[in-house]
Amino acid sequence: MKFEILEFLKCNYAAKNIPKGVLLLPLTLLVVVVLLPLIINLNESYSSLESKENISCNIFSGNWVAYTEGPYYTNKNCPFITYKQNCFMHGRPDTEFLKWRWKPDECELPLFDAKQFFRLVRGKSMAFVGDSIGRNQMESLLCLLNNVTRPEDITASYTSNDDRYFKWWYYADYKFTVAILWSPFLVKSSQTYLNDSSFSNAENLYVDEADQAWASHIENFNYVIFSGGQWFFRPLTFYENGHVVGCQKCHNLTEDPLNLYGYRKAFRTAFRTVINLKGFKGMVFLVTHSPNHFENGEWNKGGGCNRTFPFTKEESMFLRPYGLEEMYETQVEEFMGAEREAREKGLRxxxxxxxxxxxxxxxxxxxxxxxxxxxNVCINDCVHWCMPGPVDTWNEFLLHMIKMGSL
Known part of the structure; x- marks a missing residue:
């Protein structure tokens, strides 16, 4: 009907030999009044369809596909890569592992757009809480953002003389802060690892008390990203209400089975701590357990990971890294319970x-x-991730999730 009205006006003005300039005004008004809302509604419909597709699509189900465009950055132009993640600096000769991109089964995962990211987080703050895997992701994010910023525009601050543990960066142009609150167990511990980080070093965990190193800072952050897992394989003694309630690899029995009690309680305590913070209004993410890939031996018995291509989804179904399934299921169970409780309080x-x-x-x-x-010491590291590398995909996920539920 709207298009018929337009044709009627054009014919009538032509029949009366009315100058074209006179015809222009009513036609322009018609476009504004009639067609512009139609165009807007059409665009909104497409946006709605796109949003529904993204929401319904499981972006974590898919495969790695060939991608020839190259990485977002290199180890030469990003100053934020930790020494032990800088694989090319240490002589890694192959680059095939950089030529793959994650493709969800039912939709597309957009490339990381640093400018879009900054638009979404302007005036906000983000904290990575956990172990060195979380730091791995945070450093990847800094490298991705480095493409549109200058080093002189970033202020770096420390909370101690040792920047391995607590550090943050402030992007003045966007009033955006990103921080690492390094807490490998998430809960209070005896902190013997500060002087001896060896894998066999015993640690006491107070599983019902959050580590105040992060819990005392987190209230005003807009985004909190939890991760952790690798440190829970070492000898541990679990305390609750001040009493020992269990242990793992007790009395130097290195073959003790994995005791996930402390792992479960650590995430439960961390989630509840955030949920119960009166002033917290932010969004919480859990990054699930990052798998290791030691082959032909354990990490301390000559095991390595010298593959140069990804596995397919079908091939990966036969992989069974020690404790992976159990730790993953424990994390997800605790997350689901916390998510329900958080939703009731209006948190995401x-x-x-x-x-x-x-x-x-x-x-x-x-x-x-x-x-x-x-x-000066080389090790076979099949736990952390090279940068650049597949860890950059985690921040593609992060940007997508922020867009879907941005504050």
Whole structure:
């Protein structure tokens, strides 16, 4: 009917030999009054359809597909790569592991857009809470943002003389803060790891008390991203209400089965701590357990990960890294319970389900090009992720999730 009205006016004005300039005004008004709302509604319909597709699509179910465009950054132009994640600096010769991109089964995962990210987080703050895997993701984010910022525009601050643990960056142009609150167990511990980080070093965990190193800072953050897992394989003694309630690898029995009681309680305590903060109005993400890929031996018995291509989804189904399924299920169960409780209080929780995604990427670790904190010691690192590398995909997930539930 709207298009018929337009034709009627044109014919009548033509029949009366009315000058074209006179005809222009009513036609312009008609476009504004009649067609513009139609165009707006059409655009809104497309946006609605796109949003519904993204919401209904499981972005964590898919495969890695060939991608020839190259990484977002290099180890030469990003100053934020930790020494032990800088695989190329340590001599890794192959680059095939950089030529893959995650493709969800039912939709597209957009590329990371640093300018869009800054628009969404302007005036806000983001904290990565957990162990070195969370720091791995945070450093990836800094490298991705480095494409549109200058080093002189970023203010870096420390809470101690040791920047391994607590550090934040402030982007003045966007009034955006990103921080790492390093807490490998999430809960209070005896902190013997501060002087001896060896895997066999025993640790006491007070599983009903959040680590105040992060809990005392978190209230005013807009985004809080939890991760953790690898540190829970070491000898642990669990305390609750001041009493021992269990242990793992007790009395130097290194073959003790994995005791997930402390792991479960640590995430439960962390989630409840955030939920019960009176002033917290932010969004919480859980990054699920990041798998290791040691082959032909355990981490301390000559195991390595020298593959240069991803596994397919079908191939990865036969992989069984020690404790992976149990730790993943424990995390998700605690997350689901916390998410229900948080929703009742008007808070939003998001699950960044990277476990299956990264299980397909045995090629993404430093392997023999890894280093520990002593720069002169090489190790087979099949836990952390090379940068650039597949860990950058986690921040594509993060941006997508923020867009879907942005504050």
């Amino acid at each position: 929780f998001g699950l960044m389900n990277i476990t299956g995604v990264m299980l397909m990427r045995p090629d993404g670790h430093p392997d023999k090009y890894g280093h520990n904190l002593d720069r």
